[in-house]
Amino acid sequence: MPARGRAVANLCRKMVHQFNKFEPFADAVKDLPVPWQLTTTEQRYSASIEAYEIGSVSLGRVAFGPCQATYAENRSASDEQICLTLQVSGHQRFVWPDRVTEIFPGDLILWNNRHSMRLDNTAEGTSYNLWLPSKLAAQRTGDLISLTRNKLSHNTGLAEVLSANVKELFRQLDSIPDIARGSMVNTTIDLMLTGFMCDLNVKHANILQDDFIHKAKSIIEEFSDISLITPTVLANKLSISVRYMQLLFANSGQTFSGIISEIRVKRASDALSSPRFSSCTITEIAHIFGFCDASHFNRAFRRRYGTTPSQYRQQSLRYH
Structure with a gap:
């Protein structure tokens, strides 16, 4: 197997959690790679997390009610993670000190835990997420600085192709043979990073x-x-x-x-x-x-x- 293929191991650990109260949900997400601190004003709340750990990559299917998540700044470069997020349903607002990005069903966004930010889940929704070490992603792209915090809009053909691939990965993850699981995750990550790079290149195509x-x-x-x-x-x-x-x-x-x-x-x-x-x-x-x-x-x-x-x-x- 090529070196790139070895970046993700095949061994898979799955965790499934269902919640009907906010507090245990807030506790559960603390185990995910991004340091979340969540708050909510909702009296009734339901959420579910279906998380997989495959080598150094974590995959999560998260369903949630309205809430707000605050991410503390991560000062340790060795622990820096990036997240590739597909919004399946609902609406989220990513709030950084210098910009606000809203994502809707079918949108994809690439972000990291390097900077402080706030994430507002304004309605019930579901997202598919792939977390991986920034160093691993940088090996694949050669450049993460320009890609981070970029969004692919759902109304583009590129986003449609990437969304279909991510959904298929999550749909088949349980049934994929162990020997092929790491390769399929690798392929999806490579496809998404390449897609973000292509989109960024198009955005800069107007440079004469x-x-x-x-x-x-x-x-x-x-x-x-x-x-x-x-x-x-x-x-x-x-x-x-x-x-x-x-x-x-x-x-x-x-x-x-x-x-x-x-x-x-x-x-x-x-x-x-x-x-x-x-x-x-x-x-x-x-x-x-x-x-x-x-x-x-x-x-x-x-x-x-x-x-x-x-x-x-x-x-x-x-x-x-």
Whole structure:
């Protein structure tokens, strides 16, 4: 089995709880991966939890009445979890300090327990949830920052496909042979994460190619030490995923490393024409601006300016 398939074990532990009072329900959810503190003003309340633990992944079919859940901030990165939620019925409101997201039947949302938030269940409803360690999800996507707290609306074809897959997983979970259970959970998680990535890419598709390159160069040029900027750093500053950034670079006919080299050569050319660097050798200037050796610098410089650094310096210093 591939390494990805081994991420979720096949061994399954199932727990089923039915409640007709709020208090025991609030106690039961404390065992779930997200640190819930629940409150309610309802005099009558009913809820049920059908939870499965499969390796490091927890799956939960939760039915609930109106209530409010508050999540304390999780300061331990090692315990950080993400949750992939499908709203089957009812209505929920996710309230973060900087935004509010409402989800309705058929909507999907990806969220984590890193930040404080409040979850309002405004009506009776049911949701299907998959909790997994953020580290495990990051291994699959390469980038979680842009995906977290994003919603897929039920009226899109992508959401319909993902919803059908999640419902089928929960419908068959009891009957799936142990040997195949982990693989099916893996497939569902991969499909959902890929779906969120595709949706995010579509949302950013209105970024014009030239505008993207201009923004990328402007951000890189803000760094006095260009070695500090990585593809992840640049993508975060552009508020897009690394994969989508790579696609935008490819569509423009450029690469991240090519942009970095271009800016290094430009800075080196400015140094070559500056009296302040007149005492530095070509090799020293190459090292100052991040080139591994003078020959590498010479090749990059010639591609950009059609001449060698030495010739460029001689011509430039004539005018100073």
